[in-house]
Amino acid sequence: MKKKFIIIVCLLFISLTTIIIFKNISNTEKEYFKDITYEQLKEMETEDYVLFVRKDGCMPCKSITPYVNKLSKMANYNVVSVRLNNLNNSDTFQNELHINGTPTVIRFKNGVEKNRVFGMVNEETFFGDLGVKDYEKK
Template sequence: MHSTSCSHCKKVTPIVIPMAQKLKIDLKLINLENYSETGWDEFNIDATPTIVHFKNGREDKRIVGELTEKAYELWFKSIKE
């Protein structure tokens, strides 16, 4: 989940999108600005950026905030295991 007005999202998006493509992870971007207040509650979002991994229709893992490229790489690899 991200917001186009979020400065952290603007820094993270150019890192995680190519990384997900390289690792063959189906990453969907959901702009919370399109959901108004309901998106934050619906997805239990406290801050952006937030990446949520769903497994069998349920949340499996999430990573929140502007982190290092290595942190995202390790997280993406952990969901592939």
């Protein structure tokens, strides 16, 4: 009787934990940046912008999306996104911009790379590595 109770409690705990994890994973907030194509990106080659390179299903990409959103809401930053899953010529794109994986966020000034963030990082590192000084920490 005691064993059955322990087994039921363990199964309930595992079930609830699984539900909570999947609920958090599926929570997606509104994105304040726009997805663009490789061709559209090439047209921006003399502009100031921040490029967020990501893949669908990439958990590190999802983890930094709130930081990218925060950056895109700031007045001085034009943030765009390229999804590697949607590119026909992703190898060319990755070679030209030296993309070694996702997520990669690159800040361009007059079309020239100034700063880069690669991988899953915390908020302070994200904004610090991109050279953004005018953000408010949570």
